[in-house]
Amino acid sequence: MALSSEQLKAALPGQLKAPLEKLENAPWYLKDLPTYLKAFGMLTVIYIGLRLYQGEFAVSAGLDSYEPAFEQYWMRLFYIELVIITLFTTGLWGYLWLSRDRNLDSIAPKEEIRRYFTLTMWISVYTFAVYWAGSYFAEQDNSWHQVAIRDTPFTANHIIEFYFNFPLYVILGGSAWVYARTRLPLYAKGISLPLTLAVFGPFMILVSVGFNEWGHTFWFREEFFAAPIHWGFVIGVWFALGVGGILLQGVTRLIELLDGLEDAP
Amino acid sequence: MSATISNRSFRPYTGEKARISRAYDYLILVLALFLFIGAFHLHFALTVGDWDFWVDWKDRQYWPLVTPLMGITFPAAVQYVMWNKFRLPMGATLCVAALLIGTWVTRIFAYHYWNFFPINMVLPATMLPGALVLDFILMLSNSLTVTAIFGGAAFALLFYPSNWPIFGMFHVPVEQGNGQVTVADLFGFQYIRTGMPEYLRIIERGTLRTYGQYATPLSAFCSALLCTLMYTLWWYIGKWFSTTRYLNKI
Numbered sequence: 123m124a125l126s127s128e129q130l131k132a133a134l135p136g137q138l139k140a141p142l143e144k145l146e147n148a149p150w151y152l153k154d155l156p157t158y159l160k161a162f163g164m165l166t167v168i169y170i171g172l173r174l175y176q177g178e179f180a181v182s183a184g185l186d187s188y189e190p191a192f193e194q195y196w197m198r199l200f201y202i203e204l205v206i207i208t209l210f211t212t213g214l215w216g217y218l219w220l221s222r223d224r225n226l227d228s229i230a231p232k233e234e235i236r237r238y239f240t241l242t243m244w245i246s247v248y249t250f251a252v253y254w255a256g257s258y259f260a261e262q263d264n265s266w267h268q269v270a271i272r273d274t275p276f277t278a279n280h281i282i283e284f285y286f287n288f289p290l291y292v293i294l295g296g297s298a299w300v301y302a303r304t305r306l307p308l309y310a311k312g313i314s315l316p317l318t319l320a321v322f323g324p325f326m327i328l329v330s331v332g333f334n335e336w337g338h339t340f341w342f343r344e345e346f347f348a349a350p351i352h353w354g355f356v357i358g359v360w361f362a363l364g365v366g367g368i369l370l371q372g373v374t375r376l377i378e379l380l381d382g383l384e385d386a387p
Numbered sequence: 388m389s390a391t392i393s394n395r396s397f398r399p400y401t402g403e404k405a406r407i408s409r410a411y412d413y414l415i416l417v418l419a420l421f422l423f424i425g426a427f428h429l430h431f432a433l434t435v436g437d438w439d440f441w442v443d444w445k446d447r448q449y450w451p452l453v454t455p456l457m458g459i460t461f462p463a464a465v466q467y468v469m470w471n472k473f474r475l476p477m478g479a480t481l482c483v484a485a486l487l488i489g490t491w492v493t494r495i496f497a498y499h500y501w502n503f504f505p506i507n508m509v510l511p512a513t514m515l516p517g518a519l520v521l522d523f524i525l526m527l528s529n530s531l532t533v534t535a536i537f538g539g540a541a542f543a544l545l546f547y548p549s550n551w552p553i554f555g556m557f558h559v560p561v562e563q564g565n566g567q568v569t570v571a572d573l574f575g576f577q578y579i580r581t582g583m584p585e586y587l588r589i590i591e592r593g594t595l596r597t598y599g600q601y602a603t604p605l606s607a608f609c610s611a612l613l614c615t616l617m618y619t620l621w622w623y624i625g626k627w628f629s630t631t632r633y634l635n636k637i
Contacts (some may be wrong), residue, residue, distance in 0.1 A: 129581070134624070137631065145531060147416050149403075149406070149410075151407055151410065152410060176501065177500075177501060178499070180589050188627070217438075232572055235407065239410070239411065239414065242411065242414045242415065242418060243414065244574050245418055246417050246418035246421070247413060249418050249421040249422040249425060250421045252421065252422065252425035252426060253421040253422075253424050253425035253447070253489070254425075255425070256425035256426060256428060256429035257424050257425045257428040257429065257489040257492075257493065257495055258489070258492060258496070258497065260428070260429050260432060260433075261428065261440075261489075261493040261497060261550070262493060262496075262497035262501070264430070264432070264436070264437075264440060264582075265497045265498045265501060265502050265504070266494075266497075266502065267581075267582040268502065268504075268580035268581060268582045268583060269502045269580075270581065274584070277496070288635065305529075308633065309633075312633025312634060312635060313633060313634045313635070313636065313637050314632075314633055314634075315630050315631075315632040315633065315634055316629065316630055316631065316632075316636060318634075319628065330571075336420060344392075344584060345581055345582030345583055345603060346404045346583060346587045347433055347436030347440070348430055348433065348434055348435060348436040348453075350435055352433040352436075353433065353434075355433055356430050356433045356434055359425075359426045359429045359430050360426075360430065360628075361628070362422060362425070362426035362623060363461075363465075363624070363628035363629070364462050364628050364629075365418070365419075365422055365471075366464075366465070366467075366468035366625065366628055366629035367628060367629045367630045367631055367632075369415065369468070370472060370629055370631050371631050372409070373411075374631065376407075378409065380400065380404050380407065380480075382407070383404065385401065385402055385404065385405065386402050386403035387402045387405075
């Protein structure tokens with residue numbers, strides 16, 4: 123039975139109600155805070171769920187890609203991921219584009235401040251996805267390939283890392299870019315170089331998967347993490363430093379906007 | 388077109404404006420934490436990688452050379468933004484602390500709990516003392532040149548001694564099959580890594596081995612020289628990436 127948010131709130135214990143109510147009454151500049159926190163929660167559940175799935179089925183069904191169980195537990199997950207990623211991209215980017223602001227010239231300063239907060243939340247969700255893809259599951263790839271002899275590019279960790287985590291952070295980074303371009307005047311007038319670098323540079327990591335798998339297939343079966351075969355990923359992630367420029371652009375504009383606002387208690 | 392950085396005289400916000408400013412700070416803190424864990428860890432894992440993953444790769448020759456050299460990169464770039472633009476003397480420490488969080492989480496949940504490597508076999512090294520000194524020197528000197536020479540050198544030279552209390556015990560010799568190996572080597576022999584045959588283990592190659600006990604200080608001083616150069620290079624990379632330009636087309 124589905125619960126409405128009102129019913130859900132009524133069913134919660136007292137300790138949980140207070141922060142929930144506080145969130146709902148968040149000030150105008152944090153209007154999107156509940157959505158931001160929900161996005162963090164959902165991503166955490168997805169990533170931990172995928173890790174638990176690996177713990178359950180990687181050894182039992184993920185060591186030999188010629189086994190029928192591999193097709194059932196791993197390749198099926200791979201196809202499901204492709205469908206989810208495709209639908210999610212279409213839905214999210216489609217929504218962001220179709221709901222764009224067509225009157226950016228008449229945007230009120232307070233609304234612009236709120237949108238800068240929301241853009242920062244988008245980039246924050248993007249960096250959270252970068253954490254899982256670039257830190258946890260990336261190094262876990264080394265761990266798994268030290269206990270499983272790879273006989274396919276679609277190993278139990280690659281199916282999660284390369285074909286779900288990488289596309290997901292690309293989608294979220296792209297969403298931040300589209301959000302800025304369609305809702306903030308400065309980003310609509312010109313194309314922000316640091317935002318573009320911070321989104322499109324790490325996108326090249328996804329493209330580097332092709333070089334990596336080509337190299338591992340024809341040239342270098344072993345897993346030596348510091349080897350040049352992996353340096354395409356390294357160069358891609360340097361571009362995440364563009365976030366420093368985004369921060370400077372945002373802070374500069376926020377100071378201008380705040381200076382223009384009347385002081386309030 | 389580029390954003391003009393405000394250089395107005397400092398006037399602290401009060402009331403709602405102060406709350407807005409503080410809320411933005413908190414958002415940036417969360418954003419930066421995951422950014423630096425994710426980005427710096429990927430860079431580090433794919434350049435230093437194996438020397439940091441495995442206890443039997445932590446040798447006297449390459450480990451003290453490669454780790455600080457690749458580890459000073461992001462700290463230098465982030466220091467440029469945090470010190471030059473925000474006067475926050477914590478860029479290096481933030482990066483290295485974020486890296487440590489990322490590596491520890493992975494070593495425990497990916498290496499130990501998933502694939503049953505003993506945690507002692509996959510302990511990460513620390514660069515925290517060097518990072519603290521790097522931030523300290525930048526704060527006191529407010530100079531790229533001084534920080535590159537003294538901070539960069541200190542970052543490299545402090546690496547081996549600050550890790551010795553953690554890893555020294557694994558360099559104790561033991562007898563195995565009528566031969567002498569270290570405890571670290573024994574880990575490697577007991578826990579076979581299918582993806583990394585013995586010939587890939589790059590430890591103590593070349594004539595530097597013949598210098599005996601001088602191998603480590605020689606590597607550390609070589610790393611110190613390279614770190615001064617690497618620091619400067621990455622300071623400018625940080626500067627370049629923190630551009631505020633808007634383009635007409637891409």
